[in-house]
Amino acid sequence: MHGEYVLSRYLIASDIVSPAHHPDPSRLLFASRTGKSLLVKERIYRSLLAGEFDRIDQATLLQLRADEVLVPPTSDEFLDLLEKNQRGIRETHTLSLTLQPTANCQLGCGYCGQQHVKKNLDEDTSARIVARIMDTLRRKSYIRLAINWYGGEPILALKQIEDISGQLIEQCGPAGVHFFASMVTNGLSFKPDVYLRLQRQRVNSFQITLDGIGHIHDLMRPVKAGGGSFDIILQNLVDVTGMPEFSANRSGVTSHNPHQYQPPQPGQGCRSDRPAGRSGAGGAQCGAGFSPGGGLGRQPGRPRQPGGGGLRRAGNRLDGACDPAGF
Ligand code: SF4
Numbered sequence: 001m002h003g004e005y006v007l008s009r010y011l012i013a014s015d016i017v018s019p020a021h022h023p024d025p026s027r028l029l030f031a032s033r034t035g036k037s038l039l040v041k042e043r044i045y046r047s048l049l050a051g052e053f054d055r056i057d058q059a060t061l062l063q064l065r066a067d068e069v070l071v072p073p074t075s076d077e078f079l080d081l082l083e084k085n086q087r088g089i090r091e092t093h094t095l096s097l098t099l100q101p102t103a104n105c106q107l108g109c110g111y112c113g114q115q116h117v118k119k120n121l122d123e124d125t126s127a128r129i130v131a132r133i134m135d136t137l138r139r140k141s142y143i144r145l146a147i148n149w150y151g152g153e154p155i156l157a158l159k160q161i162e163d164i165s166g167q168l169i170e171q172c173g174p175a176g177v178h179f180f181a182s183m184v185t186n187g188l189s190f191k192p193d194v195y196l197r198l199q200r201q202r203v204n205s206f207q208i209t210l211d212g213i214g215h216i217h218d219l220m221r222p223v224k225a226g227g228g229s230f231d232i233i234l235q236n237l238v239d240v241t242g243m244p245e246f247s248a249n250r251s252g253v254t255s256h257n258p259h260q261y262q263p264p265q266p267g268q269g270c271r272s273d274r275p276a277g278r279s280g281a282g283g284a285q286c287g288a289g290f291s292p293g294g295g296l297g298r299q300p301g302r303p304r305q306p307g308g309g310g311l312r313r314a315g316n317r318l319d320g321a322c323d324p325a326g327f
Pocket residue numbers: 105106107108109111112113114151152153186221
């Protein structure tokens with residue numbers, strides 16, 4: 001390892017986060033090259049700073065390399081990253097866009113920061129959005145279009161989503177562009193019939209945030225009309241993930257893997273990392289990112305992180321070869 005890797009200059013370390021007098025304290029590292037957060041033992045951090053990588057166990061070293069805490073030596077890390085970013089922009093073939101079809105939401109989360117109004121996309125604006133997307137797809141050599149439906153609460157504009165998706169599906173096919181979509185939803189209206197309608201519009205990945213369990217979530221994410229949202233959301237998840245259409249869509253269920261498709265039970269479906277794009281006000285915020293054939297609490301295709309001897313995953317984010325700037 002010596003000479004093969006150096007500590008990235010794009011690393012941010014917190015103070016020690018363990019209680020005073022902890023026998024083996026830890027601190028948080030944020031690898032800004034990859035957006036990964038890691039909880040590391042102080043002894044590991046000290047070894048990193050001293051360049052004594054031989055003192056770190058192999059599993060932890062592998063993770064530190066994967067998260068680009070440790071990087072190959074270079075004469076100028078900044079120029080290296082710049083070139084990597086420029087290459088990524090040149091080589092991407094996916095146009096990735098986030099659309100907000102409504103300014104309305106049924107919840108009143110304490111940290112929201114939005115002022116909701118009962119306003120959905122009108123027909124003229126929708127047509128302009130579709131025209132602009134198709135024009136952008138034509139101007140560069142895109143082969144994929146990825147739409148992320150966001151809000152407010154996007155399900156409140158289901159009709160608009162269907163209208164826009166229908167136009168995009170109709171036009172993307174002849175243009176040789178593969179269209180798919182995802183959604184960030186509060187889950188309150190995520191009923192089986194809504195899921196089926198979204199599935200027809202190729203929305204096949206969903207992010208739903210749970211701010212803890214039961215009343216803790218309800219404190220953070222109350223329904224504006226009154227009452228909590230946790231039980232409703234959880235029941236919706238149980239109902240949707242129990243549908244044959246959910247597990248049958250693009251995944252094989254056999255006698256060898258039925259355990260993968262069990263609906264979540266109360267107390268499940270919550271993970272310790274935060275979904276991308278959500279800015280909770282701290283506390284025990286959890287996110288369930290899931291899609292047909294995946295599993296609650298883990299992004300599809302993303303392996304579970306191996307636990308190094310002195311290191312634990314403290315956060316995560318979505319990433320991918322997309323080009324939001326291309327629009
Ligand atoms: S669900 Fe999202 S948009 Fe609605 S109040 Fe909560 S944070 Fe705001």
